[in-house]
Amino acid sequence: MGDFSVNLENLISDLRRIVGDKWVVTQREFMEGYLRDETPDPVRPRAAEGLILVKPSSAEDVAGILKLANANKVPVFPVGGRTGLVGGSVPIKPGIILSLERMNKIEVDRENIMAVAEAGATLGDLIKAADEAGLFFPPHPGDEGAQIGGLIATNAGGSRAVKYGVMRNYIRGLEIVLPTGEILSLGGKLLKNNTGYDLMQLAIGCEGTLCVITKAVIRLFPKSKVMVTLVVPFNTRSDALKTVPEILRSGVMPLAIEYVQIREIEEAAKHLNERWPVQRGFAQLIMILDGASQEEMLLRCEEISEICESNSAMDIMLAETAEEQSRILRIRSNIYTALKPHMIDILDVTVPPSNLEKLMNEVDVIAAKYDVYLPAYGHAGDGNLHVHIMKEGVTDMRMADRIKSEIYKAAVALGGVITGEHGVGSLRIKDLGLVLSEKHIEIMESIKRIFDPNNILNPNKVLP
Amino acid sequence: MGDFSVNLENLISDLRRIVGDKWVVTQREFMEGYLRDETPDPVRPRAAEGLILVKPSSAEDVAGILKLANANKVPVFPVGGRTGLVGGSVPIKPGIILSLERMNKIEVDRENIMAVAEAGATLGDLIKAADEAGLFFPPHPGDEGAQIGGLIATNAGGSRAVKYGVMRNYIRGLEIVLPTGEILSLGGKLLKNNTGYDLMQLAIGCEGTLCVITKAVIRLFPKSKVMVTLVVPFNTRSDALKTVPEILRSGVMPLAIEYVQIREIEEAAKHLNERWPVQRGFAQLIMILDGASQEEMLLRCEEISEICESNSAMDIMLAETAEEQSRILRIRSNIYTALKPHMIDILDVTVPPSNLEKLMNEVDVIAAKYDVYLPAYGHAGDGNLHVHIMKEGVTDMRMADRIKSEIYKAAVALGGVITGEHGVGSLRIKDLGLVLSEKHIEIMESIKRIFDPNNILNPNKVLP
Numbered sequence: 001m002g003d004f005s006v007n008l009e010n011l012i013s014d015l016r017r018i019v020g021d022k023w024v025v026t027q028r029e030f031m032e033g034y035l036r037d038e039t040p041d042p043v044r045p046r047a048a049e050g051l052i053l054v055k056p057s058s059a060e061d062v063a064g065i066l067k068l069a070n071a072n073k074v075p076v077f078p079v080g081g082r083t084g085l086v087g088g089s090v091p092i093k094p095g096i097i098l099s100l101e102r103m104n105k106i107e108v109d110r111e112n113i114m115a116v117a118e119a120g121a122t123l124g125d126l127i128k129a130a131d132e133a134g135l136f137f138p139p140h141p142g143d144e145g146a147q148i149g150g151l152i153a154t155n156a157g158g159s160r161a162v163k164y165g166v167m168r169n170y171i172r173g174l175e176i177v178l179p180t181g182e183i184l185s186l187g188g189k190l191l192k193n194n195t196g197y198d199l200m201q202l203a204i205g206c207e208g209t210l211c212v213i214t215k216a217v218i219r220l221f222p223k224s225k226v227m228v229t230l231v232v233p234f235n236t237r238s239d240a241l242k243t244v245p246e247i248l249r250s251g252v253m254p255l256a257i258e259y260v261q262i263r264e265i266e267e268a269a270k271h272l273n274e275r276w277p278v279q280r281g282f283a284q285l286i287m288i289l290d291g292a293s294q295e296e297m298l299l300r301c302e303e304i305s306e307i308c309e310s311n312s313a314m315d316i317m318l319a320e321t322a323e324e325q326s327r328i329l330r331i332r333s334n335i336y337t338a339l340k341p342h343m344i345d346i347l348d349v350t351v352p353p354s355n356l357e358k359l360m361n362e363v364d365v366i367a368a369k370y371d372v373y374l375p376a377y378g379h380a381g382d383g384n385l386h387v388h389i390m391k392e393g394v395t396d397m398r399m400a401d402r403i404k405s406e407i408y409k410a411a412v413a414l415g416g417v418i419t420g421e422h423g424v425g426s427l428r429i430k431d432l433g434l435v436l437s438e439k440h441i442e443i444m445e446s447i448k449r450i451f452d453p454n455n456i457l458n459p460n461k462v463l464p
Numbered sequence: 465m466g467d468f469s470v471n472l473e474n475l476i477s478d479l480r481r482i483v484g485d486k487w488v489v490t491q492r493e494f495m496e497g498y499l500r501d502e503t504p505d506p507v508r509p510r511a512a513e514g515l516i517l518v519k520p521s522s523a524e525d526v527a528g529i530l531k532l533a534n535a536n537k538v539p540v541f542p543v544g545g546r547t548g549l550v551g552g553s554v555p556i557k558p559g560i561i562l563s564l565e566r567m568n569k570i571e572v573d574r575e576n577i578m579a580v581a582e583a584g585a586t587l588g589d590l591i592k593a594a595d596e597a598g599l600f601f602p603p604h605p606g607d608e609g610a611q612i613g614g615l616i617a618t619n620a621g622g623s624r625a626v627k628y629g630v631m632r633n634y635i636r637g638l639e640i641v642l643p644t645g646e647i648l649s650l651g652g653k654l655l656k657n658n659t660g661y662d663l664m665q666l667a668i669g670c671e672g673t674l675c676v677i678t679k680a681v682i683r684l685f686p687k688s689k690v691m692v693t694l695v696v697p698f699n700t701r702s703d704a705l706k707t708v709p710e711i712l713r714s715g716v717m718p719l720a721i722e723y724v725q726i727r728e729i730e731e732a733a734k735h736l737n738e739r740w741p742v743q744r745g746f747a748q749l750i751m752i753l754d755g756a757s758q759e760e761m762l763l764r765c766e767e768i769s770e771i772c773e774s775n776s777a778m779d780i781m782l783a784e785t786a787e788e789q790s791r792i793l794r795i796r797s798n799i800y801t802a803l804k805p806h807m808i809d810i811l812d813v814t815v816p817p818s819n820l821e822k823l824m825n826e827v828d829v830i831a832a833k834y835d836v837y838l839p840a841y842g843h844a845g846d847g848n849l850h851v852h853i854m855k856e857g858v859t860d861m862r863m864a865d866r867i868k869s870e871i872y873k874a875a876v877a878l879g880g881v882i883t884g885e886h887g888v889g890s891l892r893i894k895d896l897g898l899v900l901s902e903k904h905i906e907i908m909e910s911i912k913r914i915f916d917p918n919n920i921l922n923p924n925k926v927l928p
Contacts, residue, residue: 192843197911303756447911
């Protein structure tokens with residue numbers, strides 16, 4: 001075991017004392033699923049040897065584990081559902097893997113229209129709990145196996161962020177445990193709170209480097225009475241993308257506006273043994289609309305149709321049944337899975353929405369220059385583009401790196417950033433300087449030292 | 465002049481060199497308006513002697529001033545529109561008053577549905593600029609003379625925060641100047657950004673203690689095609705307040721849900737020489753609704769009426785003309801002004817919305833115990849209550865302090881905080897410990913030292 005000084009047997013027995021024998025796993029074969037996330041294989045960092053998997057049942061357990069680790073300078077890797085795409089939760093040093101999967105209770109408070117969820121509950125659990133209480137969790141920030149703690153630690157986004165925003169907008173309170181073992185309660189069932197610096201906002205998006213999130217108060221919304229999904233085909237990318245701000249300015253605010261191109265969406269359908277329902281148009285917009293009544297929805301769909309048609313849209317497909325809508329979204333969500341076997345990396349560069357078309361054109365220029373296939377699609381309402389670096393035509397990892405670097409630079413030159421959703425993780429540390437000034441990074445490092453003086457929490461992640 | 469070591473004449477001439485002679489004011493009679501904010505007189509701190517008022521024209525000017533101040537350990541008090549209520553911008557030590565009023569440009573970007581506003585532009589300027597571009601800035605976080613920099617530094621809230629939230633939710637990018645003189649650009653015209661720790665979130669709500677905000681990218685929304693204001697009278701507080709979550713769960717999401725009691729709203733009307741249009745009902749809800757069409761609005765009003773009537777509401781007043789609506793809001797906004805001459809302090813305690821009735825009842829108990837008048841009203845949709853400590857029956861400031869303390873404790877016992885809107889400023893520092901743990905305050909202090917190693921920026925504010 002690793003380079004930390006503590007006696008391994010003592011550490012294990014101390015951990016067993018805290019969480020119980022059963023919840024400390026030391027045999028490699030029983031922790032395989034915890035050694036990787038969903039990052040594509042060619043760029044995913046490899047897990048270290050000398051790992052111990054620990055499963056606490058409470059914030060107090062977590063505090064005990066962190067105190068012990070901190071005293072002995074043992075690295076701790078908090079993991080959620082391991083659905084990340086930037087190697088953020090891969091344990092790359094000998095140490096402790098901390099899985100909060102046993103802490104998975106959710107209580108819905110109908111009076112305050114909020115949920116209190118433990119960090120190990122999954123996105124699927126939250127969606128279900130909200131639904132059973134007659135309420136709704138609007139965003140869909142990733143795989144439903146993602147856990148609440150991870151969704152918050154990465155400030156996850158996803159497609160349904162146009163109307164109400166990303167995870168940060170839903171979080172009203174957090175319970176966190178500091179690497180030094182203190183349990184802090186931040187915010188609460190509160191819609192307004194200006195009591196001192198908002199440390200909760202630092203915890204959101206810290207990717208498990210500042211604290212371990214153990215519980216969250218999450219804002220819910222009323223269930224939409226009606227939801228419809230539209231698929232709108234266009235001949236050109238330009239027609240499709242120039243439609244987006246017109247829709248947003250019209251007063252109709254869709255939950256999601258997704259941009260896809262026919263080749264990839266058909267590939268995703270084939271991958272699922274399905275048929276994509278709209279066979280026409282090189283470029284397509286998929287929109288999800290919610291409303292309080294059938295009448296309201298009808299008015300909105302008419303308004304959107306008019307805008308789309310004035311931008312040369314072809315026949316619009318309107319999916320009204322829940323089944324049809326979920327089929328469309330399932331296919332859309334599977335582009336990543338369909339492409340994954342042939343993929344080196346997936347990017348999530350984000351630019352001002354009005355520059356999305358320019359960014360896509362730049363990506364085409366880069367693809368032509370290197371003679372490679374760089375399929376791109378994304379959250380058009382948010383200016384958030386998923387560009388895939390595929391194996392096709394890429395001769396080695398240095399070439400992949402050059403391509404990635406050119407895409408990053410194109411995004412930054414257009415007023416954008418290198419990551420809008422997936423975060424920094426292990427993969428993007430070396431490119432942070434493209435977006436953040438030296439002083440910015442210096443402040444981040446100083447903040448890290450305040451929270452984690454011994455650098456035990458997710459070391460070698462996020463920070464250079 | 466003050467206790468800092470620099471030669472005063474040298475400091476003044478250096479400041480003149482940076483911003484020009486005309487923009488450095490040293491005569492007390494020309495800075496009177498900068499020595500106070502809207503905090504009620506009995507609790508407002510007094511401005512120090514030995515102040516210099518400086519009006520920069522650019523972020524570079526601000527950087528020059530801060531470098532100079534930092535090198536000489538001269539306190540700097542950034543001020544906005546001085547509409548705060550907790551003594552946050554009163555210059556309480558000899559030093560520099562930094563007013564960004566000359567930096568007041570606003571550009572609206574219709575393609576990205578955002579505004580780029582300099583810190584010295586006012587809320588009124590922003591509302592107007594958005595309107596002229598055919599767009600809308602939904603919240604109304606205070607007096608229209610408030611400046612953008614101050615609204616962000618205090619994370620202002622206000623009444624129209626139910627649907628889209630407080631200032632934080634609208635801010636997509638910031639330009640800030642650190643006390644050590646570096647200019648940082650954070651975020652941008654971006655709806656998603658997960659590139660490193662989100663320092664922008666720390667700047668929002670820092671009350672001018674970590675940095676000076678010089679520019680902001682602010683999200684706008686489409687203009688609502690239709691807006692209506694409802695005034696709904698109830699016989700009892702309980703009937704009015706139990707209606708609120710029912711409305712919020714119905715799927716109708718008002719921009720604002722305000723709770724008032726007849727005595728104070730009539731007093732505000734009288735103060736303006738107006739007549740409050742709804743004379744019945746001890747307790748009233750004022751709701752602002754927006755919608756995309758007349759038909760949509762009609763459906764929503766019907767739904768709300770049904771819910772209100774099922775909770776024993778009396779005749780509902782529906783204001784449709786812009787004039788009538790703005791009259792209602794003007795009267796509502798003037799409760800504070802009407803009460804101010806007789807007021808010692810205004811609180812903005814905030815609890816989980818479902819506990820608002822309990823909190824109001826506790827306030828009544830405290831009023832009865834001390835035999836004083838504690839008028840309360842507030843943002844019912846947000847659980848944010850404005851309790852006024854009036855002079856009536858209060859014999860001295862220690863009694864006022866005991867009353868305040870009991871109200872704070874009642875709010876905290878109900879899962880709330882001592883400030884949801886106004887912030888900590890000078891007035892609430894000593895009560896921070898009621899809400900924040902020692903460790904929380906220790907982390908705040910460490911963060912302050914990272915940003916402001918010489919403690920020059922708004923010293924003796926926010927932090928104990």
